[in-house]
Amino acid sequence: SRLYDVTPPARDPRLLEQSIGAERYAAFAAAGRDAAERFAGRKIVNINSTPAGGGVAEMLESLVSYARGLDIDAQWHVIEGDERFFEITKRIHNHIYGLPGDDGPLGEAEHADYFAVHQGVQARLAEIVGPDDIVVVHDPQPAGLVPLAKQLGVPVLWRCHIGVDVSTPHDVEGWEFIRRYVEPADTYLLTRVEYAPDWMERGRLRTLRSSIDPMAPKNRPLEPQFVRDVLAHYGLIAGSAPAGLTFTRKDGSTSPIARRADILQAGPPAPADAPLVVQISRWDRMKDMPGVARAFADHLLDTDAHLALVGPAISGYADDPEGAEQMLEAMSAWRALPGAARERIHLACIPMTDLEENALVINALQRHAAVITQKSISEGFGLTVVEAMLKGTPVVGSTVGGLLEQIVDAESGLLVEASDLAGFADALRRLLTDADYAAKIGDAGRERALDLFTADRHLARYGKLIGETLA
Numbered sequence: 001s002r003l004y005d006v007t008p009p010a011r012d013p014r015l016l017e018q019s020i021g022a023e024r025y026a027a028f029a030a031a032g033r034d035a036a037e038r039f040a041g042r043k044i045v046n047i048n049s050t051p052a053g054g055g056v057a058e059m060l061e062s063l064v065s066y067a068r069g070l071d072i073d074a075q076w077h078v079i080e081g082d083e084r085f086f087e088i089t090k091r092i093h094n095h096i097y098g099l100p101g102d103d104g105p106l107g108e109a110e111h112a113d114y115f116a117v118h119q120g121v122q123a124r125l126a127e128i129v130g131p132d133d134i135v136v137v138h139d140p141q142p143a144g145l146v147p148l149a150k151q152l153g154v155p156v157l158w159r160c161h162i163g164v165d166v167s168t169p170h171d172v173e174g175w176e177f178i179r180r181y182v183e184p185a186d187t188y189l190l191t192r193v194e195y196a197p198d199w200m201e202r203g204r205l206r207t208l209r210s211s212i213d214p215m216a217p218k219n220r221p222l223e224p225q226f227v228r229d230v231l232a233h234y235g236l237i238a239g240s241a242p243a244g245l246t247f248t249r250k251d252g253s254t255s256p257i258a259r260r261a262d263i264l265q266a267g268p269p270a271p272a273d274a275p276l277v278v279q280i281s282r283w284d285r286m287k288d289m290p291g292v293a294r295a296f297a298d299h300l301l302d303t304d305a306h307l308a309l310v311g312p313a314i315s316g317y318a319d320d321p322e323g324a325e326q327m328l329e330a331m332s333a334w335r336a337l338p339g340a341a342r343e344r345i346h347l348a349c350i351p352m353t354d355l356e357e358n359a360l361v362i363n364a365l366q367r368h369a370a371v372i373t374q375k376s377i378s379e380g381f382g383l384t385v386v387e388a389m390l391k392g393t394p395v396v397g398s399t400v401g402g403l404l405e406q407i408v409d410a411e412s413g414l415l416v417e418a419s420d421l422a423g424f425a426d427a428l429r430r431l432l433t434d435a436d437y438a439a440k441i442g443d444a445g446r447e448r449a450l451d452l453f454t455a456d457r458h459l460a461r462y463g464k465l466i467g468e469t470l471a
C-alpha cells in the first residue's frame, strides 16, 4: 500500500467574489485571515482513498486549494490499497447503506487485511504528520489511519461523507466494522445528525454540509453556443461542432477538446433542440440509473423529451470495484427496452482521463439539461444536484438522505419517493411542460445553492470546527 501526496496548488479565493458578491467575499476573506493566524505552523492533513471521481475528491480539490490560497497549509494525501482492500471497503459501504452486496463476511480476516493496508503506510504517515499538525480522515476507506494518527499525538477528525438515517431499521455490520478504528477520533464530522450511530459520543459529533466551487471547471459559467458545441462534439446531442474547438484550463492555458474515441454510448444523440432530462452519476446501484430509464420509458414517451444517463468510463474510480458491473447492467437494461424507448434514451460513459475536460462536459450537460434528476435509493449528500441547482437547472430528486436537505420540495426542486416511478415521471412532466414553473424552480434552486452549498460557507465551517477540536 501507499500514501501519496496530491495536494493541489493554491487557488486565489478572490475568484469566488464573482459568484458570491463583494460583501460576502469580504467577510470570508477576513475569516480566512483569522484562520491562517490560528493555524500558523500547523499542517491540516486530509486523507481519502481516491484522487479523482466522486464527490469527496471533487470537494477536497477545491477546499484544499482555496485554503492554500488563504495561506493555510492544507494538504491532501491519498491512500492506495489493493483489490482485496477495496472489496472489503465496498462491502462496508454496502452494509452501511443496507444494500444487498456480495454476501462476503466482515470478520477478523477482513479486519486483518483492511488494517494491514493502513499499517503499511504508518511510517509514511509519521513522516507527513508533525507534532503540531491536524489530521482529517475522510470516509471509511482510510479510517484505519485514525488510531495510527492518534498514536502520533495529534488531533484527528473523522469526516464521514456517507450515511443513512439510523433511526429507521438498519444494518449495523458495516458501522461496527469501522467503529473499531474511528471511535477514538477527537471529532466526528457527519453530513446529518440522523446518520450518527448510537456509539458515537454526541459531545464529539458535529455536522457539516458538503459544497461545490462555483468557479471550478465543473461549475464556471459557459457560453450557450459553446455548451452546444461541446455536447455535439462528444456525440451527446446531434449536430457537428466547429473544427478546432478548444477550452481554457484552470491555469489559463488553452487545450483542444479531444474527440474521444473511447467514449462508450448507447442510443442515438438527442436532437439539439429536444428538452433533455439528464442524470449524471457513478455506475452504482444506489443511483438507480435503470430505474430512471424505466420511469422515462413507461411514462414519458408521449412528450418530446429525451433522456441521457451519463456516468464515468468504467476505469474512472479506483475505489469502486462494482462500477463496471453496474454500467454493464445499465447497458443491458437499455437493450431490453422497446425500440421506441431506445430511440429516446441515451447512455454515455465519459472518459475520466482528463479531469478538466470531463468537468467541462458535465458542466455543459448540466447547463443544457431541461431537468437534472437524482433518483437515488440512498444518497449521503448528492453533489450533482447542487451542481445543477447552482446553474439554475431545475432538479428532481428522491426523498432520501442529503437530498432532503438540499431540495425544498416544490420550491427549489421537486422531491419524489425513489420507488414511485409514476410520481417521478409526473414531476418531470410538470417541469418539461410548464416553462414558467421550471424557471421559477430553477431560480430558487440557484439561490439556495449559492446561499448554503458553496465552497466559502464550507471552508468557514471547517475552520470553526477544526478550531474547536484544537481548543
Ligand code: UDP
Pocket (backbone or CB within 6 Å): 053, 054, 055, 056, 058, 218, 280, 281, 282, 310, 311, 312, 313, 350, 358, 359, 362, 381, 382, 383, 384, 385, 387
Ligand atoms: N461525476 C463526474 N463524472 C461522472 C459522474 C459523476 O464528474 O461521470 C461527478 C459529479 O459531477 C459530482 C460527483 O462526481 O461532482 C458525484 O458526487 P455525488 O455527491 O453526486 O455522488 P457520489 O459519487 O459522491 O456518491
